[in-house]
Structures are given as C-alpha cells and as structure tokens.
Amino acid sequence: MQILTSDPARFANLPDYDFAEHWITVDLGEGHSGRMHYIDEGPRDAPPVLLFHGEPSWSFLYRKMIPVLVDAGFRCLAPDLIGFGKSDKPDDIAFYTYDRHISWLRQWREAVVPQPAALFCQDWGGLLGLRLVGEEPEKFTCVVASNTFLPTGGTPSPAFLAWRQFAKSSPEFQIGELLQRATATERTPEEVAAYDAPFPDEPSKAGARAFPQLVPVEDGMDGIEQNKRAWEGLAAFDKPFLTLFGADDPVTGGLGKTLSERIKGAEGMPHEILSTCGHFCQEDRPKELAEGVVLAAKKAGML
Known part of the structure; x- marks a missing residue:
C-alpha cells in the first residue's frame, strides 16, 4: 500500500478558498503515518466550532460558512479527513474502516482542539461526529446536524443501495459531478474543478470509494455495536442539538426527525427542513446553516 500526497498545484x-494551511501527522495504523490538513480560522481564544465534512467532499465545502461564523465570533476548524482534500490518501480501499476514521479524527481533535467545542456535521461528518458526541459528550457544547445520521443496521433505502453500488463499481467516478448532482443550486465550473482537485486518478479515490461501503445500514456490519453504545450517550446529550436538513435530499432527508425525537437536547429547538437544499446543504444554504450554529451556540452560552 502507498500513502499518496496531494500535488499542491492542484489547489491553486x-x-x-484562500485559507491558511495547517497540518498534523496522525498514526494511520499498521506502521503507517499520514499528514492531515485542516483549516483553522478566527482568533485562537474564540469559542471553537468543528466543521466535519463527509463523502466525497472536503473542507472546500465550508468556504461559504466559515466567514459568517468567524464574523459571529467563532474559531472555525475544518479538517480534511484522511483520504480526502489535501490530506494524505492510502490507496488501498480495504485499509479504510469506520473505526480507523474515528481514530484518525480523534487524534486530530486531541492534538488541535481538546477543549469543549460546538459541532456542525453533515453526511459522514455526522457518522463520525455524532459517534464522538455519544462517546464523549462532555467535549461538545452544542451540535447542528444536517443530512446525516448514526446508523445501527436495519434495512437500507433503495436510493442508498444504488449509491453504494455506484461508488463501488462505476468506472467513471467523477467527484465534482457528483457534488453538482447532489446540490439544488448550480455549481460553477471552477467549483466543480475544486471538488475534483484532491482526486487526480483512481488510486487517490480509494477513500471516496470506500466510505459508502462502510455505512453500517445492514445487520452484522462493522460499526453497529459501537454505534449502539454511542447512541446511549447521544440520546442523553442534553445540550442544544439542532437539525437543519435539505428538502431535496433523497437519501437522508427524512432522518432529521428521527434525530430530533431521540436526542434530549433537541427538545424545543427550531428544527427545520430547508427548501431548495440538496444533500450538500453547505453549498445551497450556507448562511442559514451558519445562523443555526450561532443560535445553538447562544443557547449553550458560548457567545
């Protein structure tokens, strides 16, 4: 297996997206290490908010939210998950596991911002972030979740099964076009190219192809037992928890209600289904999502 490093020229x-680069080295497992890239904007002594991306995006997804949040008084931290964005990319699909992604993200969190923080999470950013909230609720001050869930088996939807099969076997796995199709508003050619930038060839897409196969939506899959245990802490999370989901997301659109009904801190919060908003809600409704983070943080006493 090789650990691929991105060509900086592809991100020019x-x-x-003119944010300064920040890096840490994480233990990937099996004797490998890799560099993890992240954005860190705003005063270092400001209340921190973690912005977790999902599949197959990267921190570029948060470029519209970060200025709003910094202006509101936050320190914004947005990592590129291993296998995505500017971060290093193992080229073996089988090397990626749910637990390894948790370990890599936890290493980043403990090294960069170990203090309690707000969280915004979407897609796999929620499968990772909500698991961390459930396992260590004391490290989170409030949560805003969009188009995501913490699955524990069951029966996957036909839409998700089609996506999983496409990610696994499609010979043409064009990341930028996937983002274009999963938003309710039009991306410019430059934005589409930006989503393609981390993935110049097939080996670099190993992490992107792996993620859909790792979602524990069927009984017996890895991650189900860990998520069931995490749900105990997540359900009892009594700090502000807000769901803002896209009305035009066919895969996760109905899961916001399930989260808001199961998590204690969601009671009485102004949950919303956002119109003209697809799966990648950060592209379609960034201002409204940032305002949701501000609202949750004020309720938590952060701002």
Whole structure:
C-alpha cells in the first residue's frame, strides 16, 4: 500500500478558498503515518466550532460558512479527513474502516482542539461526529446536524443501495459531478474543478470509494455495536442539538426527525427542513446553516 500526497498545484486559485494551511501527522495504523490538513480560522481564544465534512467532499465545502461564523465570533476548524482534500490518501480501499476514521479524527481533535467545542456535521461528518458526541459528550457544547445520521443496521433505502453500488463499481467516478448532482443550486465550473482537485486518478479515490461501503445500514456490519453504545450517550446529550436538513435530499432527508425525537437536547429547538437544499446543504444554504450554529451556540452560552 502507498500513502499518496496531494500535488499542491492542484489547489491553486480555488474560488473563495484562500485559507491558511495547517497540518498534523496522525498514526494511520499498521506502521503507517499520514499528514492531515485542516483549516483553522478566527482568533485562537474564540469559542471553537468543528466543521466535519463527509463523502466525497472536503473542507472546500465550508468556504461559504466559515466567514459568517468567524464574523459571529467563532474559531472555525475544518479538517480534511484522511483520504480526502489535501490530506494524505492510502490507496488501498480495504485499509479504510469506520473505526480507523474515528481514530484518525480523534487524534486530530486531541492534538488541535481538546477543549469543549460546538459541532456542525453533515453526511459522514455526522457518522463520525455524532459517534464522538455519544462517546464523549462532555467535549461538545452544542451540535447542528444536517443530512446525516448514526446508523445501527436495519434495512437500507433503495436510493442508498444504488449509491453504494455506484461508488463501488462505476468506472467513471467523477467527484465534482457528483457534488453538482447532489446540490439544488448550480455549481460553477471552477467549483466543480475544486471538488475534483484532491482526486487526480483512481488510486487517490480509494477513500471516496470506500466510505459508502462502510455505512453500517445492514445487520452484522462493522460499526453497529459501537454505534449502539454511542447512541446511549447521544440520546442523553442534553445540550442544544439542532437539525437543519435539505428538502431535496433523497437519501437522508427524512432522518432529521428521527434525530430530533431521540436526542434530549433537541427538545424545543427550531428544527427545520430547508427548501431548495440538496444533500450538500453547505453549498445551497450556507448562511442559514451558519445562523443555526450561532443560535445553538447562544443557547449553550458560548457567545
């Protein structure tokens, strides 16, 4: 297996993405290490908010939310998960596991921002982030969740099964076009190219192809027992928990209600289904999502 490093030239002149680079080295397992890239914007002594991306995006997804949140008084931290964005990319699909992604993200969190923080999470950012909330609720001050869930088996939807099969076997796995199709608003050619930037060839897409296969939506899959245990802490999480889901998301659109009904801190919060909003809600409704984070943080006494 090789650990691939991104070519910096592919990330030159990206639209609205002129953030400084920050890096840490994480233990990937089996004797491998890799560099993890992250954004860190805003005063270091400001209340921190973690912005977790999912599949197959990267921190570019948060370029519209970060300025709003910094102006509101936050320190914004957005990592590129291993296998995505500017971070290093193991080229073996089988090397990626749910637990390893948890370990890599936890290493980043403990090294960079170990203090309690707000969380915004979407897609796999929620499968990872909500698990961390359930396992260590004391490290989170409030949560805003969009188009995500913490699955524990069951029966997957036909839409998800089709996506999983496509990610596994499609000879043409064009990341930028996937983002284009999963938003309710039009991306520019430059934005589409930015989502393609981390993935110049097939080996670099190993992490992106792996993620859909790792979602524990069927009984017996790895991650189910860990998520069931995490749900005990997540359900009891009594700090502000807000769901803002996209009305035009066919895969996760109905899961916001399940989260809001099961998590204690969601009671009485102004949950919303956002119109003209697809799966990648950060592209379609960034201002409203950032305002949701501000609202939750104020209720938590952070701002």
